[in-house]
Amino acid sequence: VIGSLRTRLRDRTLARGSRRGRSSGVLAGGALERVREQMQACLEHRGGEVSARSRAVELGATYLGLADLGRRAFLELLATIGDADRSAVDAAVSRRAAAGDEASRRTAERELRELLQPPRLDLLRQFNAIGDGVRFLVELRADALRLGEGDPALTGLADELRELLRSWFDTGFLELRRVTWDSPASLLEKLARYEAVHTVRSWDDLKNRLDADRRFFAFFHPSMPDEPLIFVEVALVQGITTDVASLLDERAPLGDPESADTAIFYSISNAQAGLVGIAFGGFLIKLVVDELRDELPRLRTFATLSPIPGFRHWMDEELAAGRLAPTPDERRALVAALGEADELDERRLAGLLRGERWSRDPALAAAVRPVLERWCAAYLLAARRPDGRAVDPVAHFHLSNGASVEQINWLGDATAKGLRQSLGLMVNYRYRLEDIEKHHEAYSADGTAAASGRVAKLVGGGG
Amino acid sequence: VIGSLRTRLRDRTLARGSRRGRSSGVLAGGALERVREQMQACLEHRGGEVSARSRAVELGATYLGLADLGRRAFLELLATIGDADRSAVDAAVSRRAAAGDEASRRTAERELRELLQPPRLDLLRQFNAIGDGVRFLVELRADALRLGEGDPALTGLADELRELLRSWFDTGFLELRRVTWDSPASLLEKLARYEAVHTVRSWDDLKNRLDADRRFFAFFHPSMPDEPLIFVEVALVQGITTDVASLLDERAPLGDPESADTAIFYSISNAQAGLVGIAFGGFLIKLVVDELRDELPRLRTFATLSPIPGFRHWMDEELAAGRLAPTPDERRALVAALGEADELDERRLAGLLRGERWSRDPALAAAVRPVLERWCAAYLLAARRPDGRAVDPVAHFHLSNGASVEQINWLGDATAKGLRQSLGLMVNYRYRLEDIEKHHEAYSADGTAAASGRVAKLVGGGG
């Protein structure tokens, strides 16, 4: 391969971008006008398509050289230039209204749809010619989202970019790669930075997650070969793992992948802020399960070990609203463990559950545990948003992928962060291939979550 | 790289497809109903996105197993299923009409545009999951075009597929590769088959076109790595080549590429019927010129040696309509060369020019030549369609890319085909980098073609 339009234009681009960038970073009056003119020339394909692309390259280089203030000005220009032709749209709307039969109606709609494509989209597409064009557009969208919160023009631009990127990032184009200790150090460094669930503390920590009893997979796109899109970390173990500390312990003995019966997905992270709203996770899990079954036919169980990021917040609100309370038995046990007389008001209860004390007091912890586990099960199985989705975002992700709630793990994550967000609880979601479709349909219909008998029983117990 | 969704699904797909295909090839009643149901399930994303994709794979396999009759039925189903939601569209049209300010209008239009996207497009996108998914969609479109001539449903479907494919085949994604004698034999075999300008007669002919004094470039797409999209053949020579026979002569002495001053683009062919209407040629020429300048800095001139496919047909029509005639001087010379008295009526003139005789009679040819060259120049520079495009498709391609008409070559292609379509004439279009934008703009504005002084003079001479 000699290269692509993009690689040919790259060096020029980046060199210019960075040199200009250093000098200012702002988009002053004259420069802004010049950018508008160039955008206009691109929109008109002045000088032919090839020239328009070269011009887009210049625009992109300008953008890369800007600081946030300048970038915002650039994005706002981009969000409003090159709108659809109003009168042509109006005419097409009329033609559609007048269309008699099915076929002419279909034609009119196609026409209308095309007219509604703002030329701006075309301009955005031209940036694909820039050095690392796709990566540039992903960055553009990340910026539009970051800088444009609450600004309808910029969020509108971000939506248009999502349309464009969704097409290019169709799952059919994604490449699944296994990441190992033989992968480029620069890639491993990025993955460590992107890891959002269990922070990577050191190179040794990372090496442990790439050892012989682990698997680490990531999705890549051919146009951004060095940039992971999303990745998942898997441990090959005997039986379902219930706490994450054992997996992150670098000195734990090495397991034998050949004799493992269970694959635990213990971390899954999105890596690209500019691709928010384009879903890869479900496909990633599906492909990784397939891949693991091919490689290690003795694997029987595929489950996650997942955080419950929204539990603590939800519990606090429910308690405050008086919608949650311990059962009388639970209350008695708590009081006994406190070694006090029978006077546990709601404020003390809330304070108690927050873990400042029980996490250091085994007897108290034993009394707290059934309460929290019961409420957590309720949270996962029944806490729903008005649109029917689970309140917990991780639960929503796995339930909509067809998983079931297998097990709630007491002190599954005893780190400060774990205690803070979910009082140390973690959950295993389980993927049973034969049930995935059924579970997905049930959850899509009305938010019903499949659960193991044990977890279902927890909820049955009142509260 | 472990693979992609597509490669993982490939074997299953094709195996099934081919086995079914052999048995029937037609889409009988029950089967048609089953296909409709599967399409419907895909449209509804039943069982989740991953399941929908698997279902699309099945549909694709079914399609690949069908003969033309069955394929047509399948395509017709596909063209009409999954239309946009009419009432939702109507409501959005109303919202747009009611929109007060710019921003809400923009939002309404975005909404409307989205609603006008028929779910069918989504279904088409799902085929990308099939083994060799992109290639499949290219084939689907080729079939829709081939089987659907005059059928608005199928041409509509072909248009929708073009929208989809245009996005995936954005020039930013294309890879330029040099093809050499070290390329896979299977690829060379394909290129020989796709060559549409100067038929490849043998492996020796092909090897000659890949020799040290030639360059052969093709565009590829990462999702169809074995399939060329478009390719161009270049000869490295001294001065502009005026006849194609010397280039195709396998026994001609080998030139020295290091001392060549001119690159002649003597053949450019599209390879994919399913990508008709998506333009790659301009970019290919631009990239190849860049590539050649990098490799061989002594190159000064970049020009084509091109056929004039529409000349003969145009001349016949013009003559028949009495809009073309030799000048008195030309007529005298023709009569003299015929060795007859002064009686050359139009029918004899037409017959004479058709080359049945002059191509074997040097004196006569000498008298015919100025007439044909003059008319040919007029054809290239002035024969225009109502929309301003050149009547000649090859002329349109190069003129819209910013080339100029450099030189008309008498007996540039003396093969039967050459005589038949352009009375043996060929033309050199020239690419001057500094003039490309200017020429493009002039031609885009009103069809004005840039031309060398020599060619311009031919036309100045009357006619």
Added chain:
Amino acid sequence: VIGSLRTRLRDRTLARGSRRGRSSGVLAGGALERVREQMQACLEHRGGEVSARSRAVELGATYLGLADLGRRAFLELLATIGDADRSAVDAAVSRRAAAGDEASRRTAERELRELLQPPRLDLLRQFNAIGDGVRFLVELRADALRLGEGDPALTGLADELRELLRSWFDTGFLELRRVTWDSPASLLEKLARYEAVHTVRSWDDLKNRLDADRRFFAFFHPSMPDEPLIFVEVALVQGITTDVASLLDERAPLGDPESADTAIFYSISNAQAGLVGIAFGGFLIKLVVDELRDELPRLRTFATLSPIPGFRHWMDEELAAGRLAPTPDERRALVAALGEADELDERRLAGLLRGERWSRDPALAAAVRPVLERWCAAYLLAARRPDGRAVDPVAHFHLSNGASVEQINWLGDATAKGLRQSLGLMVNYRYRLEDIEKHHEAYSADGTAAASGRVAKLVGGGG
């Protein structure tokens, strides 16, 4: 990989070599003296090892520019320069004679061995630095063998080169590659040229040998990645193939490799004249059998379909010496088939067997067949050289690899060449993995060939 010493020096080398080469091609007086000086400087490692290598590059370039006459002069110089140091060797011989115990003897021998390494070998090794160094040395040896027949200096040089190359071409370094229709056209062209058993007639012929029911494997060396060393062609069939025409028929229906039970090795060719005397064939067959068993577990039988190149010549000599005769029964049948009285003298018999007539006369052929088959079996199983090796070189190759003689095929190769060299007979050698060691040992010990019952019976019948 940035490159190697070799690639860095390549361009310079070849450019110089070819330019000089064109000018003369002979090694005249002054030039010869200059070559001798350079060789001397290389031997002395003048200016350091890196400089010595650069000098070797110059020498190599000089050589490549020479025609045969010049090359011969160069080789003769090379064969005699840089001999071992005689007096040092004499001293070491004395030390060895004086060595008392085992250890000091071993040390003395090691010393002697090192002193006997002529510095010339070091000089040859330095050529490895030349562009395509290994290929150069292979060519050097091919030249020494070709130009030096009967010249002890040049054959000595060829022997020294064999020592060097044997080490570099250790089977541990060879790469087995499958060749397919997707392989580079330039490689396929080479393979067609190197095929020594069944001439490749056309690209279609070659494509047939690479079809889905064939396998084509070659050994390569990492230092000559474009040059096959040896290759084998395999057909996947049902039952043992007995004639080669069916395999070479391009229009024969395609077999299904999945259901094949037999792999027929129908052609094996060495590709490098400069590697004569370094054996790869046995390893190739062993690896290919392993490879095929991995890919197609249904394969049960591995056999060749081989020519018998020495049969005709041997038979002629044996007949002339009166050591072969038909049995009385055979003689009677022959006479009857000739339709003559009982008078078949030896000259007529010889003429008859030579196939000028029987190959066109079925009745006569039926009478000739048992005679030839019996003699052929005797030839394969019993005709031995004084050192115990089979007279037939192909038989020696397979028998020493541990194969057995499975079957003799009447009219296995009815081409002119086949009739000429073996009266149309071919043979299947069979590789039974469990017997390979045993057969090899028996043949190594005293030339005993394993044979199937059928073939053994042929020989049992007299002669």
Added chain:
Amino acid sequence: VIGSLRTRLRDRTLARGSRRGRSSGVLAGGALERVREQMQACLEHRGGEVSARSRAVELGATYLGLADLGRRAFLELLATIGDADRSAVDAAVSRRAAAGDEASRRTAERELRELLQPPRLDLLRQFNAIGDGVRFLVELRADALRLGEGDPALTGLADELRELLRSWFDTGFLELRRVTWDSPASLLEKLARYEAVHTVRSWDDLKNRLDADRRFFAFFHPSMPDEPLIFVEVALVQGITTDVASLLDERAPLGDPESADTAIFYSISNAQAGLVGIAFGGFLIKLVVDELRDELPRLRTFATLSPIPGFRHWMDEELAAGRLAPTPDERRALVAALGEADELDERRLAGLLRGERWSRDPALAAAVRPVLERWCAAYLLAARRPDGRAVDPVAHFHLSNGASVEQINWLGDATAKGLRQSLGLMVNYRYRLEDIEKHHEAYSADGTAAASGRVAKLVGGGG
């Protein structure tokens, strides 16, 4: 590439090796006998060459499973088995003595040389068939050197292995690769471990050495693609760097490689204990200089920043022997700096120079500096072993490669290690391409070192 004999045998091998290894690690009586038998079978090529190789694979697997004690027993067996045939050698010696003319003498010597090749060498060669065969032999030699110090049998074996490996590791086969932060983490980890000059302290330290203003090159062999053989670290700077701390400072500002005029080779390390005695360093430096000149044509100066590992030890010995003394002026300055009366006996002088005090006392250091610099220059330019080589091994390496002594750097390495081995001094050796041959020849002839005027003057000053 399908693979090689080695890869095909790998899995089997290592699996067996490791399983056995775990069980014992020692080579007990019966097992030892079995090993001897297998070696014998290999020597006799029993069952053919392919079988012999398989047997070598078994032997290799056995070896890999052994602990040091067992390995030593194995190596001793290997060192004595398969000796040359004494009587055949004796006969060949006689034939050589009797040889009359040049040609027959040459033939006799070739014969003798071949007979002196112990079959053991052939057995060693067979190990090349083992999984990662070349790496195995390198390990075998490392073991023989490590375990066999002072044992003539094992050092003899190590010598034989060097002969074998020298041929396979001919510089013509080596690949130069640039190592970057995009290289595999596993490779970077190895390089950090192998770095012998300036210890790598952390991943950040390593990343700094791979930054944009650095270059890092290593030699690899195609048969050990993951194992660096030798590597060099280069800094791209303005002017010659005189202290190593600035290069190892991770927070130092990034230089611009495009404007650098000097390349400083600040670390060069051998990575393979089993390849000791096979020289790669000279070639590496030469190739890297070429590579850098290609990439960055503005580079003018190529120099090292090198340790002087033997200086301290040499100085101590010279002082003790009374062969070194300060000049009267120097002595006066030292005394003045000490702030004492004129009584500096030799013991105090020695103690003083050892740096316990002056390295913390600027005034004293200023007095010590000229003394040490002068002696260091003398050490580098004149301290020679009886065979003429420089006493300092690093000096010998660069001087024999044709470098000159450019500059001695006071406090070039102020680390504890630097003070300990060379009192903080470092030296720049300079590579001037046009002088390399001349310098090499002068140094080879009689140990003469080229030096800059400044350094030469230091020595001229007495001592």
